[in-house]
Amino acid sequence: MNGITYGAVTRDILRPLFKPSAAYLGLLGLSLAIMAWGGYCWYVQLVHGLGVAGYQPPVFWGVYITTFVFWIGIGHAGTLISAILFLFRSRWRTGVYRAAEAMTIFAVMTAGLFPAIHVGRAWNAYWLFPYPNQRELWQNFKSPLMWDVFAVSTYFSVSTIFFYIGLIPDLAAVRDKTSGLIKKMYTHMSLGWRGTDRQWRHYMAAYGFFAAFATPLVLSVHSVVSWDFAMSQTMGWHSTLFPPYFVGGAIFSGCAMVITLLLPLSKVFKWDEYINVWHFESLAKMCLLTGGILTYAYAIEHYVAWYSDNPYEWGIFVFRATGEDYAWVFYMMVFCNCIAPLIWWVKSMRRNLAVLFVVSIIINIGMWFERYNIIASSLAHQYDPASWVFYAPTWVEMGILIGSFGWFFTWFLLFIKVMPSVAVAEVKELLRPPLKSDEEAAA
Amino acid sequence: MSTKTLTAIFGHLDCMIDGVHAVKQSGISDFVATSPLPRHDLEEVIYEGRPSPVRWFTMSGAIFGGTLGFSLASFTHLNWPMIIPAGKPLVSIPAFLVITFESTVLWGCLATLIGLIVMCRLPGFGLQAELEDPRLSDDKFGLVVNGLSDAQAEQWKEKLAHLGAQEITVTERDDA
Known part of the structure; x- marks a missing residue:
C-alpha cells in the first residue's frame, strides 16, 4: 500500500456506500425473493405442523439441525479473524475482518432461526431461555442443549458488541463525509465519536479486552455445539474427538465463506489495494490448516471406531461409507472437504482467484454435507435394526434451507451499502504515517 | 471571564x-x-x-458473571433437588463450567462496554x-x-x- 494517503483510504472505502447500482438492486431483489420462498415454506410448516418435514421415528434431527450447525460454523471465521488474529498482530486481517465480522453476525442470526424452526411451535421457542416456570422449575443446566443456548447467545452478544465497537470510528468518518438526515443518523450511530486522545486510549484498552474474551469464546462455541452430539449415547456421536473436530471444521467453512463473499466484493468495489490476493492466499492457508485437521479427524474417528471393538460404533461408520442410503453424502463430504482443497497446496492455485472462488464454494457445500452425514446417518441407523429408517428431506425443509441463504445474503447486501466493509481506521494503521521528517529527508 | x-x-x-x-x-x-x-x-x-481504568470494569464484570453463572446453575438445582443415582452430586462443577464460562465472558464484555462508555464519556455529543x-x-x-x-x-x-x-x-x- 505504498503511496496511499489517509485521505485516499477514507475516500476509497466509503465510496461504495449509499449508491446502489442496478446490479446491486438485482442481487438484493434475488436475495429477498429467496428469503420469501423460505418464509413461505416455514409458513407451510407452521400451518400444517412438523409432519411436513421428513421426520420419522427415530430421526427427529434432520436438515434443520444440520443447517443450524452449518451456519454456526460459518459464523466462526469472523471473530477468529477479528479477535484471535488481532491478538497475534496479523497484518492481513485488517482488510478482511470487518466484512468477516458482519458475516459472523448474520450467520449466527441465521442459525438462531433454526432452533425455532426445528421445534415446530416457534412461538414457544423462548422456553429455551433461562427463566423459571410457574412452579419455579428452571431449565436443566447440566444439559448440553442448555449449554448451547448460553454459548450461542453469548457468542452473538459478544460478536455484536465487538463488531459495533470496531465500527464506531469508521461511522464517525462516514458522518463527516455526509450531510443532512444521513449525517444525523451517523452522528447518533457513532455516539459522537471524535477520536480524542481520551477516547482512543480507553477504546484501545477495551478493544484488547474484547479480543481476549472473544478468543476462547470462538473455540468454545463449536465445542459446546459438538457436545449436543457427543454427550449423547448415539453411535458415531459419542466421542471426545468432537470438540476439536467441530472447531476445526467451523473455522474451515468460515474462512471459505469469507473468500466466497469478499472475492466478488473486492472486485466490484475495486478494492485491490485493501483486499487482494495476499488476503485470499492467507485465508486459503487457514483452510489448508483446518482442512488438514478435519481430514485427520475423519480418519481418526474411523480408526477409533474400529479400535474400540464396539460393533455398533464400527457399524455406523461402515454404514456411512457403504450403506446405499447415505454413502453418496459421505463421499460428497470427503471430496469437498478433504480432496478439493488439496489443490491449494500449489501456490499458483491458491493465488488464482477463479480457483479460490470455486473451491471455497465446494468447501461450503462439503461442510453442509458433513453435518448432514453425522446427523442423519447416526439417527437413521441406531442400535435396533427394527428401527432403521431412511430419512430424506422434504421440499419444505429444502425450501427453508435455501431461504436461509436469502436471509443471510439480504443482511450482508444491506450491510455493504450502509457501513464501511473495510475498517478505515485500522487500514490507516498499516500505512506509514505522514511525517515531516520523511518529507525533509526526501527533499 | x-x-x-x-x-x-x-x-x-x-x-x-x-x-x-x-x-x-x-x-x-x-x-x-x-x-x-x-x-x-x-x-x-x-x-x-x-x-486505562477500563480494566477494572472488565475484571469486576467477569467476576460477577462467573459467580452469577455458577450460582444460577447451583441454586436452581438445589431448589428442586432430583434424586440422582450413583451418588452424582447436585452441584456438579464440570457440568456447570460451561454456564460459568459463558456468563463470565458475557458479563465481562458487558462491563467492558460500560467501562468504555463511561471512560470515553460517550455519547460525546456535547464535546x-x-x-x-x-x-x-x-x-x-x-x-x-x-x-x-x-x-x-x-x-x-x-x-x-x-x-x-x-x-x-x-x-x-x-x-x-
Whole structure:
C-alpha cells in the first residue's frame, strides 16, 4: 500500500456506500425473493405442523439441525479473524475482518432461526431461555442443549458488541463525509465519536479486552455445539474427538465463506489495494490448516471406531461409507472437504482467484454435507435394526434451507451499502504515517 | 471571564506529537489531541504508560458473571433437588463450567462496554465545537488547547506554527 494517503483510504472505502447500482438492486431483489420462498415454506410448516418435514421415528434431527450447525460454523471465521488474529498482530486481517465480522453476525442470526424452526411451535421457542416456570422449575443446566443456548447467545452478544465497537470510528468518518438526515443518523450511530486522545486510549484498552474474551469464546462455541452430539449415547456421536473436530471444521467453512463473499466484493468495489490476493492466499492457508485437521479427524474417528471393538460404533461408520442410503453424502463430504482443497497446496492455485472462488464454494457445500452425514446417518441407523429408517428431506425443509441463504445474503447486501466493509481506521494503521521528517529527508 | 481556545491542525504526525509534548511540558493540562487512527506514540506522550481504568470494569464484570453463572446453575438445582443415582452430586462443577464460562465472558464484555462508555464519556455529543472538524476523522491531526490568556494564545500560536501546524485558529470561550 505504498503511496496511499489517509485521505485516499477514507475516500476509497466509503465510496461504495449509499449508491446502489442496478446490479446491486438485482442481487438484493434475488436475495429477498429467496428469503420469501423460505418464509413461505416455514409458513407451510407452521400451518400444517412438523409432519411436513421428513421426520420419522427415530430421526427427529434432520436438515434443520444440520443447517443450524452449518451456519454456526460459518459464523466462526469472523471473530477468529477479528479477535484471535488481532491478538497475534496479523497484518492481513485488517482488510478482511470487518466484512468477516458482519458475516459472523448474520450467520449466527441465521442459525438462531433454526432452533425455532426445528421445534415446530416457534412461538414457544423462548422456553429455551433461562427463566423459571410457574412452579419455579428452571431449565436443566447440566444439559448440553442448555449449554448451547448460553454459548450461542453469548457468542452473538459478544460478536455484536465487538463488531459495533470496531465500527464506531469508521461511522464517525462516514458522518463527516455526509450531510443532512444521513449525517444525523451517523452522528447518533457513532455516539459522537471524535477520536480524542481520551477516547482512543480507553477504546484501545477495551478493544484488547474484547479480543481476549472473544478468543476462547470462538473455540468454545463449536465445542459446546459438538457436545449436543457427543454427550449423547448415539453411535458415531459419542466421542471426545468432537470438540476439536467441530472447531476445526467451523473455522474451515468460515474462512471459505469469507473468500466466497469478499472475492466478488473486492472486485466490484475495486478494492485491490485493501483486499487482494495476499488476503485470499492467507485465508486459503487457514483452510489448508483446518482442512488438514478435519481430514485427520475423519480418519481418526474411523480408526477409533474400529479400535474400540464396539460393533455398533464400527457399524455406523461402515454404514456411512457403504450403506446405499447415505454413502453418496459421505463421499460428497470427503471430496469437498478433504480432496478439493488439496489443490491449494500449489501456490499458483491458491493465488488464482477463479480457483479460490470455486473451491471455497465446494468447501461450503462439503461442510453442509458433513453435518448432514453425522446427523442423519447416526439417527437413521441406531442400535435396533427394527428401527432403521431412511430419512430424506422434504421440499419444505429444502425450501427453508435455501431461504436461509436469502436471509443471510439480504443482511450482508444491506450491510455493504450502509457501513464501511473495510475498517478505515485500522487500514490507516498499516500505512506509514505522514511525517515531516520523511518529507525533509526526501527533499 | 473569557479565555482563549487555540485549535491547531497538523498534517504530520511527528509535528503533532512535538506540539503535544511541548504543551504538556509547559504544564498545561486542559488540552485535547485528536487523531483519525489510534496512535500509541501519542498516547505514550500524554499518558506516559498509565493503563486505562477500563480494566477494572472488565475484571469486576467477569467476576460477577462467573459467580452469577455458577450460582444460577447451583441454586436452581438445589431448589428442586432430583434424586440422582450413583451418588452424582447436585452441584456438579464440570457440568456447570460451561454456564460459568459463558456468563463470565458475557458479563465481562458487558462491563467492558460500560467501562468504555463511561471512560470515553460517550455519547460525546456535547464535546466542544473545535473538535467537530471533519478533517480530523480523515487525514489530519488536531490539538485543541483550552484556558489560555491572550498572551499565552499568541505565544502558543507562534510556537505551534514553528513546530509545523498547518492551520491555527484562536477562539474566545466564555467560562462563565
